[in-house]
Amino acid sequence: MAALPSGLLGALDPTSDRAVFRQIADQLREAICKGQLQAGEKLPSEAELVEHYSVSRMTVRNSLSTLQGEGLVLAEHGKGVFVRSRPPxxxxxxxxxxxxxxxxxxxxxxxxxxxxxxxxxxxxxxxxxxxxxxxxxxxxxxxxxxxxxxxxxxxxxxxxxxxxxxxxxxxxxxxxxxxxxxxxxxxxxxxxxxxxxxxxxxxxxxxxxxxxxxxxxxxxxxxxxxxxxxxxxxxxxxxxxxxxxxxxxxxxxxxxxxxxxx
Missing domain, CATH: 3.40.1410.10 (Chorismate lyase-like)
Structure with missing residues (x-):
């Protein structure tokens, strides 16, 4: 499996009282807001996120669902999850x-x-x-x-x-x-x-x-x-x-x- 882009995602904080899926969502959101993930760009796959964070697939899905609920990403069946284009x-x-x-x-x-x-x-x-x-x-x-x-x-x-x-x-x-x-x-x-x-x-x-x-x-x-x-x-x-x-x-x-x- 290909490695994630260097510096795109960090590590989880095991001492934090913030739920793991929210920590993952926080890091993905930050990458989007900083422009590390551009409009139309595909997010790391579920499998890549599971491997990177050593978490369950359900945890990753909850993270991605959080970003979808915020209107930041779109899921395309069979293709993956992509950063939404938001032209002002x-x-x-x-x-x-x-x-x-x-x-x-x-x-x-x-x-x-x-x-x-x-x-x-x-x-x-x-x-x-x-x-x-x-x-x-x-x-x-x-x-x-x-x-x-x-x-x-x-x-x-x-x-x-x-x-x-x-x-x-x-x-x-x-x-x-x-x-x-x-x-x-x-x-x-x-x-x-x-x-x-x-x-x-x-x-x-x-x-x-x-x-x-x-x-x-x-x-x-x-x-x-x-x-x-x-x-x-x-x-x-x-x-x-x-x-x-x-x-x-x-x-x-x-x-x-x-x-x-x-």
Missing amino acids: VRRLASDRFARRHREQGKSAFTVEAETAGSHPEVDRLEVREERASADVAARLGGARRVLARRRRYLLDRRPIEIAISYIPLDIARGTPIAEPNPGPGGIYARLEELGHRLDHFDEELRATMPTPAEVKELQLASGVPVIRLIRTAYDTEDRAVEICDTVMSADAYVLAYRLPAT
Whole structure:
């Protein structure tokens, strides 16, 4: 059997009160975090780990299961266990909704993707009129009927985000916003063309574990949480003109913000 790469894994601490399988998981996790095991790289096999640590196969499997639960690795039947690829999208809160991007015909997601050097896609889209939920109606100042735009975003063919925009029906009905493709710059560009010049956005952010439906739609590995972001867009008259409820795969995003010190 081939020896493990030099320095990749150390020895167990027999004096530690930490369970042996957790010590093994700790060492593998450290190797991943330090880049000794790169994204897509295969971990040492169960047999190699059993021999290296002189432990049972069940102990090794518990260690690997721990890393799977943390979303760090993926097991491929008959092939082995591999480090998960986790390409980040850098969201620049102070920049991604800048008017200059809309004037260039770019949506916020396109700007994010270009920042990451990746290819963006929308592979699922549904546009329909519906009754607003109590929460959406309250956020939109009492609007009871809305146009809902549901879509799933992919980055380099990987699902990373699902989003639903709600626009008051008195604004959206009969306009390009109600079309599957609203045109260059997205719905924000169309809102401004309709006279709703955007003034600011409020965002609420929280991390949660995904629902079964979100796990399926975002193809999430076990243990990967999601970021729930609710954004409200206001025009210069301080009217809420859109609510966007977004669920993002937490391992695909870095949220970067610049905050003033004064």
